[in-house]
Amino acid sequence: MGRSPCCDKASVKRGPWSREEDAILRNFVRRFANAGNWITLPQKAGLNRCGKSCRLRWLNYLRPALRHGGFTDEEDSLILSLYGDIGSRWSVIAAKLPGRTDNDVKNHWNTKLKKRYYSLTAAPSTPPTGGDAVASADSPHGVDQSSLPPPPPAMVNLGAALATLDDGGELTRESEQLYAELMGLIEPQSTTRESTGEVMSSPSSFGTSPTASSFAA
DNA sequence: AAATAGGGCAACCGCACCTGT
């Protein structure tokens, strides 16, 4: 409240991103991987976009090693289980699914899993509380969730699911490689790509840690 | 073959939180 808007909505472009914009953003983030400031990025990169929009685009779409669609049964089970435990904390849930974004998980939930969840739980109601998890979450799409029963046993094999997915190395590396091949972006990078999903052009400053102050440019 | 409905997904919005000054 009372804060200045992050950008002038009237003067920045909105809506779907073009390939050119994607390329500009990707290149810029890769170049200035460790000195990120999303607010000033559009100016410096020459993009007529809001900084928040750039961040979102990067995190949800351009980041390497992302996977879209094709959720596996294990992933579904894990999401259902975690939702049963902590509610709609999508970022936490997504963190358990290598290559998935909170937006992806959220969309998948809203379009597919929600129905499954409530049919399994029989009585539509609130996601389990997991603390403050549901503080702001009024039931997605208007379902009254004030007394959610525990998740069905069938979906609670959390440990196993996590064991399957948490290491995630294979999937991550595979998709990362695929991504790199598709985009023709395999180039020597100072950032090591080893072992983690946060790779290459996944600048620590962009995306996860809100530090950096400015771009080198 | 055309019209309509529904589903899926990308993107936007606004608030809360974190960090630096």
Added chain:
DNA sequence: CACAGGTGCGGTTGCCCTATT
């Protein structure tokens, strides 16, 4: 300690594609 800037996150919206009638 207070304030401001920047980031993270969850909810919602709108468009596009596909299935159905």
